[in-house]
Amino acid sequence: MANLTSGKAPGGVKLGPYRTLDAWRGFASFMVMMYHTEQVLALQYHCSSFVLALFRYGNLGVNVFFVISGYCIAAAAGAALRREHSALAFAKARLRRIFPTYWAALALTSALALGLELYVNTGHILHSDLANLRILDQGGMWYFANLTLTNNLTGASFVVPQAWTLCYEAAFYIVMACLLWLVGQRLGEKAMLWAAHCVTFAAIGTLLMHKTIYPLNLWPEFGCGIVVYHWVRFREIPLLSLLAIGLVACFVLLARVDHSLAAASGYIFCWVMMLLLISLHPADTGISTSTMCKPLMTVGIMSYSLYLTHTFSLGLVNQVLKRVIPPGHFIMGTPEALIVFAVTAIPALLFAWFFFKYCEKPFLSASGRARIESEIRSAAEPAASPG
Numbered sequence: 001m002a003n004l005t006s007g008k009a010p011g012g013v014k015l016g017p018y019r020t021l022d023a024w025r026g027f028a029s030f031m032v033m034m035y036h037t038e039q040v041l042a043l044q045y046h047c048s049s050f051v052l053a054l055f056r057y058g059n060l061g062v063n064v065f066f067v068i069s070g071y072c073i074a075a076a077a078g079a080a081l082r083r084e085h086s087a088l089a090f091a092k093a094r095l096r097r098i099f100p101t102y103w104a105a106l107a108l109t110s111a112l113a114l115g116l117e118l119y120v121n122t123g124h125i126l127h128s129d130l131a132n133l134r135i136l137d138q139g140g141m142w143y144f145a146n147l148t149l150t151n152n153l154t155g156a157s158f159v160v161p162q163a164w165t166l167c168y169e170a171a172f173y174i175v176m177a178c179l180l181w182l183v184g185q186r187l188g189e190k191a192m193l194w195a196a197h198c199v200t201f202a203a204i205g206t207l208l209m210h211k212t213i214y215p216l217n218l219w220p221e222f223g224c225g226i227v228v229y230h231w232v233r234f235r236e237i238p239l240l241s242l243l244a245i246g247l248v249a250c251f252v253l254l255a256r257v258d259h260s261l262a263a264a265s266g267y268i269f270c271w272v273m274m275l276l277l278i279s280l281h282p283a284d285t286g287i288s289t290s291t292m293c294k295p296l297m298t299v300g301i302m303s304y305s306l307y308l309t310h311t312f313s314l315g316l317v318n319q320v321l322k323r324v325i326p327p328g329h330f331i332m333g334t335p336e337a338l339i340v341f342a343v344t345a346i347p348a349l350l351f352a353w354f355f356f357k358y359c360e361k362p363f364l365s366a367s368g369r370a371r372i373e374s375e376i377r378s379a380a381e382p383a384a385s386p387g
Helices: 020-044 050-082 087-121 140-148 161-187 189-208 216-234 237-257 261-288 293-301 303-324 334-363 366-380
Strands: none
Touching (some): 020 293, 020 334, 050 087, 050 161, 050 261, 050 334, 087 140, 087 161, 087 334, 161 216, 161 303, 189 216, 216 261, 303 334
């Protein structure tokens, strides 16, 4: 998930890392953990809390991840062009970023599911969603789909529930590799980016026709990140302004067609996120060195590992919680919800760091590891004083 491009194409701007993207990843990680915490608590207890009501919007953290991915993959495709790497090499590098770490999480989740199934069968645990997977009773296509992230094509259930987003990420990589091959290598980086924008509007068109075509149904969110990269890279003010206006017009039209603003809220949120990333980019250095931003950047560095593994901690806390406070008539208020979230988040962060160190970092490119080491050193330093 590279944050940078290097070199300078004709008419383009030489870019360094967009450092605060890691902070946004950290923010999105906490949003997703809040959402999953609320989902677990709402199934078991009467929830009466403004905080838990806010937690329900944590699913928008996934939208943040998609926008950031759009920026990073566009940046990686642009860098591949300048370094004269093939589209196949680009696709391999991007898929290598996802799969080894995902396979480690898949193996760990599968082992946990088998163990929980044994505990449920012996009566030590009353219920577990993981145990209900019945790992050993599935067919060959189910195993293949979970290994290759083709669940959305085969209809197979997920071993790692949150891996549904990775199916889209992998598909986005492949689409971008095709654009790199068909357009970028022939007409250049700008043409490749505009081709990607055309895919965005085509995807919105399918939604307006009430057609859900994987992965185009979520491509507009990804496309917002491509707009950010296009702006940062080439500063095409008139064209990018028209593009931004066109996107919001399509999103509003989509909401009206579906007779509900909520139906398009995710896309509109991504549009707002797109404008935020564009407007905050000039202040990136100052923001990334601020005291408030550094902890989020640290979490953002390991956000992929945290995203894949935080449900382990949540599941453990849930099993303990059910024994201490049996599901039923207990009212879960704000203090209790915050305590549950803190008790879930702390071990989740610790385990994610361990998982990142041994199951993600070794598979990063040399430049990726160097960038992360630099970010870690930067996060450990005191924030620069004003002036």
